[in-house]
Amino acid sequence: MRFPEKADLILLTDRPPQLETPLHYFRQDLTPNEAYFVRWHMAAVPTRVDLASFRLIVDGAVETPLSLSVADLRRDFEQVSFIALNQCSGNSRSFFTPRVAGSQWKHGAMGNARWTGIRLRDLLARAGLKGDVTDIAISGLDGSPMPGLPKMRKALSVDHANDGDILIAYLMNGTALPMLNGFPLRLVVPGWYATYWIKALHHVEARTTPLHNVWMDTAYRVPDNATANESEDALAKTTVPINRFSIHSIFVRPEPGETLPLGRPYQLEGLAMDSGHGITAVEVSMDGGRTWLPAVLDPDLGRFSWRRWRLAWTPGASGPYRLKVRATNKAGEEQLTAQWNHGGYARRVIEETSGMVTG
Ligand SMILES: Nc1nc2c(c(=O)[nH]1)N[C@H]1C(S)=C(S)[C@@H](COP(=O)(O)O)O[C@H]1N2
Numbered sequence: 001m002r003f004p005e006k007a008d009l010i011l012l013t014d015r016p017p018q019l020e021t022p023l024h025y026f027r028q029d030l031t032p033n034e035a036y037f038v039r040w041h042m043a044a045v046p047t048r049v050d051l052a053s054f055r056l057i058v059d060g061a062v063e064t065p066l067s068l069s070v071a072d073l074r075r076d077f078e079q080v081s082f083i084a085l086n087q088c089s090g091n092s093r094s095f096f097t098p099r100v101a102g103s104q105w106k107h108g109a110m111g112n113a114r115w116t117g118i119r120l121r122d123l124l125a126r127a128g129l130k131g132d133v134t135d136i137a138i139s140g141l142d143g144s145p146m147p148g149l150p151k152m153r154k155a156l157s158v159d160h161a162n163d164g165d166i167l168i169a170y171l172m173n174g175t176a177l178p179m180l181n182g183f184p185l186r187l188v189v190p191g192w193y194a195t196y197w198i199k200a201l202h203h204v205e206a207r208t209t210p211l212h213n214v215w216m217d218t219a220y221r222v223p224d225n226a227t228a229n230e231s232e233d234a235l236a237k238t239t240v241p242i243n244r245f246s247i248h249s250i251f252v253r254p255e256p257g258e259t260l261p262l263g264r265p266y267q268l269e270g271l272a273m274d275s276g277h278g279i280t281a282v283e284v285s286m287d288g289g290r291t292w293l294p295a296v297l298d299p300d301l302g303r304f305s306w307r308r309w310r311l312a313w314t315p316g317a318s319g320p321y322r323l324k325v326r327a328t329n330k331a332g333e334e335q336l337t338a339q340w341n342h343g344g345y346a347r348r349v350i351e352e353t354s355g356m357v358t359g
């Protein structure tokens with residue numbers, strides 16, 4: 001089954017659409033729009049938006065409520081463009097042991113794209129926030145995902161919303177966003193998990209009170225500790241809304257189970273990412289973590305992009321191989337030998353790949 005504007009992706013569910021990007025697409029800097037992962041909470045996703053009547057609404061505790069077309073945004077605001085990784089909170093969830101409930105993503109619930117649009121800060125300045133605004137709530141054109149559940153709405157603190165990094169994007173890799181990725185506008189919240197990257201963005205509300213709903217208070221929360229860690233017998237007593245990306249790295253080549261020829265040079269490749277501090281090193285271990293070799297980092301594409309890495313390796317013995325990868329960043333964050341939480345969120349575990357060397 002193919003979805004409109006999409007390549008042959010890995011289908012997790014069709015109602016709602018949840019499509020994962022196959023690993024081989026991660027051998028390039030930017031993830032093509034047609035290969036970009038898709039995740040909606042509602043089955044009846046928006047399938048058509050009429051730009052002539054579409055308006056972005058800004059209201060709540062503002063001096064001047066706004067109602068703007070996409071053309072208004074493009075004409076009246078400064079245009080900004082940068083590369084940023086968008087990653088589902090539950091990316092890599094299927095690798096947690098013990099297994100957790102939720103969509104069983106491998107590493108493909110993410111994608112790196114160039115986003116172009118206007119700053120949320122500039123939009124809020126145009127509306128004029130009243131002095132007592134604390135939170136900015138955001139929501140899209142999609143309705144309630146199922147009876148009994150309210151429409152998906154999220155909120156950011158007013159300071160975060162005003163930090164100048166958050167975009168309202170109308171272009172993805174230089175063209176209009178695919179419908180499934182949020183045409184005509186989506187929020188880009190660099191370095192933060194995708195639950196805040198509201199698609200088909202339609203409403204921005206300035207609030208003087210926190211937003212309380214199932215999307216903020218129940219779903220998308222992680223243990224309130226530095227590593228989003230808890231155990232099945234000792235679940236965290238306090239949780240916080242999921243926020244910045246964990247430091248993480250993965251293998252893109254070899255793919256899981258790939259057979260490698262003995263004595264022939266092979267190029268290990270992968271990705272490393274963090275919340276924007278900047279990756280400083282990626283290391284690979286071929287002996288179960290006793291010793292580590294530094295990988296070569298590709299050019300830096302910006303602080304919110306993933307960082308590609310590679311390492312030449314000539315397998316010197318036939319039989320099974322098992323490789324590990326770990327990244328470090330400028331803030332001194334490292335990956336963990338063990339981590340678990342019941343949501344399967346914010347994965348930060350040192351990843352492995354394995355297969356056979358033959359010849
Ligand atoms: N309007 C709207 N925006 C949304 C969602 C949604 O269900 N509705 N899901 C969020 C989640 S959980 C994810 S992982 C990302 C997925 O973005 P993508 O489909 O463009 O890859 O969209 C986010 N934005």
Ligand SMILES: [Mo]
Nearest residue numbers: 039088089194
């Ligand atoms: Mo997500």
